[in-house]
Amino acid sequence: MRILGIETSCDETAVAIVEDCKKLLTNVVASSAEIHRKYGGIVPEVAARKQVESIIPVLTEAMTGYTKDDIDAIAVTVGPGLIGSLLVGVETAKTLAFAWNKPIIPVNHVLAHIYAVFLEQKNNLQLTTDNLQPIKFPAIALVVSGGHTELYLMNSPTQLRWLGGTLDDAAGECFDKTARLLGLPYPGGPAIAAAAAKLTTYNRQLTTKLPRPMIDDDSLNFSFSGLKTAVLREWKKHQELKNRHSGEEPKATTPESAKNGSWTSQDDSLVSTFAFEIQEAITDVLIAKTFRVATEHKVKSIIVTGGVAANKRLSQKFSSQFAVRSSQLSLYVPPPKFCVDSASYIAAYAHYHNKPVDWRSIEAKPDLSVEI
Numbered sequence: 001m002r003i004l005g006i007e008t009s010c011d012e013t014a015v016a017i018v019e020d021c022k023k024l025l026t027n028v029v030a031s032s033a034e035i036h037r038k039y040g041g042i043v044p045e046v047a048a049r050k051q052v053e054s055i056i057p058v059l060t061e062a063m064t065g066y067t068k069d070d071i072d073a074i075a076v077t078v079g080p081g082l083i084g085s086l087l088v089g090v091e092t093a094k095t096l097a098f099a100w101n102k103p104i105i106p107v108n109h110v111l112a113h114i115y116a117v118f119l120e121q122k123n124n125l126q127l128t129t130d131n132l133q134p135i136k137f138p139a140i141a142l143v144v145s146g147g148h149t150e151l152y153l154m155n156s157p158t159q160l161r162w163l164g165g166t167l168d169d170a171a172g173e174c175f176d177k178t179a180r181l182l183g184l185p186y187p188g189g190p191a192i193a194a195a196a197a198k199l200t201t202y203n204r205q206l207t208t209k210l211p212r213p214m215i216d217d218d219s220l221n222f223s224f225s226g227l228k229t230a231v232l233r234e235w236k237k238h239q240e241l242k243n244r245h246s247g248e249e250p251k252a253t254t255p256e257s258a259k260n261g262s263w264t265s266q267d268d269s270l271v272s273t274f275a276f277e278i279q280e281a282i283t284d285v286l287i288a289k290t291f292r293v294a295t296e297h298k299v300k301s302i303i304v305t306g307g308v309a310a311n312k313r314l315s316q317k318f319s320s321q322f323a324v325r326s327s328q329l330s331l332y333v334p335p336p337k338f339c340v341d342s343a344s345y346i347a348a349y350a351h352y353h354n355k356p357v358d359w360r361s362i363e364a365k366p367d368l369s370v371e372i
């Protein structure tokens with residue numbers, strides 16, 4: 001079965017064709033991140049306008065070499081996401097379903113992230129001896145993206161149960177907001193990872209250890225807003241200290257100072273130290289909670305997906321935890337290009353959740369629940 005996936009929930013315009021959940025025939029992604037970079041975050045109207053411009057060229061490119069007769073169904077992200085952005089994908093999918101007379105399958109973007117692990121499995125990071133062995137169930141799936149940090153129990157590719165998630169800021173949001181504070185460019189996750197990697201000799205310069213919010217909490221929920229506030233407080237302390245020494249007025253670090261991907265920080269080493277500490281705090285929480293729930297549910301695998309799963313330090317730490325615990329568990333992390341947004345896993349999800357609806361009834365749902 002060949003499914004054409006369409007994804008426009010945030011700032012990407014993406015179309016992919018996936019065969020039998022595994023084989024990626026085409027995968028085209030256009031992003032407007034460069035434009036948002038100068039604002040330090042996504043401007044929804046700008047993203048939607050760009051998606052209106054991009055959808056036909058992206059669709060045309062993805063369909064190169066294929067005709068409507070090669071497509072069995074259309075899958076489209078209906079939510080959660082930005083309303084203007086979602087509408088572009090949903091209206092396009094409805095038009096195609098009507099014109100081509102194909103079934104249309106609504107997709108929840110957050111749940112769909114998990115299905116990236118079913119794509120081209122040989123590319124997954126796995127701690128199993130057989131690199132091609134199928135995913136063992138039950139599994140715990142952690143979805144860490146810009147707006148979500150969610151844990152699911154997965155008994156099979158079609159059976160998912162939500163266990164806990166974001167109470168306020170998501171992990172990706174915490175990366176993005178703290179990066180902005182440090183004057184690093186958008187998106188903040190890769191920028192923090194790059195700045196942290198520049199820290200050659202570790203010399204703790206922070207006055208206090210950053211908190212690991214809810215790390216010992218019995219619930220399976222997450223909260224990263226306290227960490228963001230702690231970073232802000234600590235950053236201000238350093239700025240005041242610095243200004244006292246130099247006798248200068250405080251200099252604001254703004255997204256503008258980070259234009260074109262290079263920031264002009266007053267102190268690169270301090271920024272790197274902050275970046276390192278932020279990355280450690282976020283990844284510590286994600287790992288501790290995921291392992292706790294994996295143990296509780298006696299699962300066979302852990303799946304980590306979503307944009308933040310592209311973070312190398314996170315997968316490194318997950319891997320070393322597996323080694324330390326000499327675990328019987330298998331770890332699955334998609335390669336970075338399948339962690340961040342694309343339509344590949346939108347189509348993959350639809351393969352397992354093949355519930356077509358009448359094209360007239362499908363609609364964008366910006367607040368679609370992720371608790372199933």
Ligand code: KG4
Pocket residue numbers: 010144145146147148171172173175176187188189190193306307308309310311312339340341
């Ligand atoms: O899944 P995604 O592409 O979009 C959403 O569904 O939100 O995730 C985007 C998030 C952003 O917050 C971005 O900063 C974060 O993923 N991200 C990373 C990395 N690459 C992307 N966070 C940490 N390290 C990375 N390498």
Ligand code: ZN
Pocket residue numbers: 109113145146306307340341
């Ligand atoms: Zn996403």
